[in-house]
Amino acid sequence: MSQNTPPSQTFFLLKLWRNKESRAVIIQIVTMMVLFSLIGLIGRNIVINLSAVGKDFSFGFMTWPAAYDISFSPFIDYTNKSSHLEAGIVGALNTLLVAICGIILASILGFIMGVLRLSNNWLINRIVYVFLEFMRNVPILIHILALYSLIVVLLPPARKAIDVGAGNFFISNRGLYAPAPVFEAGAGLVGIVFIISVVASYIFIKWAKKIQNDTGKIYPVFWITSAIIIGFTGITFLLTGMPLSWEVPVLKGFNFKGGVSIKPEFLALWLALSYYTACFIAEIVRAGILAVNKGQTEAAFALGFKVKQISSVDHYSSSFKSYGPSTLQYILKFNKKFFSRDRYWIHGYNSNFRRNQSDADGKRNGNNVNSNGVLSYCLFVDLSIYELV
């Protein structure tokens, strides 16, 4: 170094850039600046655009009457004068209903199909394989629409409904008619006893497992818990005078009266979502069962377990560990699809998004409904639901 040149401004910045830590700081500062300016720009655009159209961003529209009808509202009385908030609640409840029913059916079907896919029987194996591959490669929307069209076109009208359950269940192109349970006084007590016996049997299962781990003594858990649940509930049921009767659907004129009618929209949605998800769950189940080491099965045989015990204890418990998380993830994704399925809108069966869409229409009709508020509310609610789930 023969000359001492004073460090210039650019030389200093270059040194900052060359140094790893300071470069990281510079990049982060620049990123944050870009991000915040983007957010600011968007915010400014929103404010300008909203004020140009004459609306403000508020959640006050929640209490205004919604101007549309919701055709399927089994839990809450809903008219087109109820508020948007009630519409939202109806939508959420409908969604939950379909979700729970669908998850139950999908899990059962998926498990059965997954096990069948592994069967030794070549015919069953291939038939299930063809079914799975075809159903998985076709989008779910098409399944729902096709099933709905099939129900509406192929099934007979209500006057000629097919009797599928000895005079109690009827199926027609207006839906499935089933007997409705009528609970009289005392049914609440039966329900409470049922819940208590379920909890008690859960505690018993935990205790029996602990005993098995400690001493090796195996209790016949299945029989004992069945006895507890069925026994106690049954005794209470009998003692309170059988507070359950069924209201059977009866054909009167052109339609059925009484009983519960399950609309073709609900049927199509539920069945299509169930068997579509069941296809994916079947693959997960199959992967889980195959993932169990063959050596484990052989070791279990060597230890003298009977075949039945092996399949129930060994395969499914350890394979559930591998397919449980992915199934849960798939059920959550399935839930997500449920929450988002605007088939509801197509068929008049409502959920959060139908309400959303109608509000957007309301805006075009000049009803002074704030569609932005709706959308942000929807996004907010849905996000919190998803993050919770």
Add this chain to the structure above:
Amino acid sequence: MPLEQKKYPVGAHPDLPPPVSTTGPLAWIKTNLFSSPLNTALTILSLWLIWTIVPPFINWVFLESIWDAADRKDCWAQMPNPREGACWAFIIGSFEFFVYGWYPDTEKWRVNLSFIILIFAIVGVLKEKLPGKKYWLLFAGAFPFIAAWLLLGGFGLKEVETSKIGGILLTVIIGITGISFSLPIGIVLALGRRSKMPALSSVCVIFIEFIRGVPLITLLFVASTMLTYFLPPGSTFDLLMRVLIMVTLFQSAYIAEIVRGGLQGLSQGQYEAADSLGLNYWKAHRLIILPQALKISIPPIVNTFISLFKDTTLVLIIGMMDIVGLGRARLNDPYWLGLAGELYLFIAIFFFICCFSMSRYSINLENKLSTGRRD
């Protein structure tokens, strides 16, 4: 056949064939179909199922179907038993409509040309050993822009509004655009998420988790209703453009997670080897890390592409007419009322062909790649 009474020395007798029921077709039937009472019952049940479903189905689809008719009444008049056969004349008559949407007739050669170029681009990307692979990849990278010019017009070609695009053309546009643009964005997001700089990584994490927590329909609704408010006053954005942006963002979050998994699957030794060679961050990633990580994550990436392709049908809900939308519009045409079965079967077969070939490719790729890995 007369028994051979020839005497053989001990141990020199030629081998006799095995018993008839232990090899060959009989043995296969016995072990696979009738090995136990339960299996026998299941076989009989499945044979019964096939018997009740397949012959009537084939009858409906092929034997009694009409392929050439003017409208539905004409179709049914030609059948010996009306409604017992499929009226494929409906699909054939509307086929061009389903494929091109409302694209102007004089310009359809542009769609055909872009489709042919698409085939070349796909082959260039997917085929393993090609001479001049670099040029194929460059061509594939330029393809989206060439196709956009061809399909939408401008710079010498007549302009076509995006509202005229529908049907299979729309599905393929959304699918291909979503796939090709989400991959680079997803890789960048994954690298950002793994970055040591807290600002960058937290921004990427928030973006990815937000998008993954929300279903595609929500984003499509945002695109169709709210996105215009985000833009400067007075400017409008095509609905198709907004949908493409949302689909790409949605897909890139999922790709980011997959690539992140691939990056994590790489052993730490690779990073250290890159450091020891004196490579900086970008060179190390470009030359060493990313090729391996992407190779690992190709099968899950193809899986998300398949589900993206299937999810393109969701645009029906925001009012865009893809193949399902056009089909349903045609169903309400009084000439063709009520032919829902033919329509949905056609759409199902279209999606099945596309998605099944993609998944076969993915399985093929997985097999090829797994033999190449050393662990």
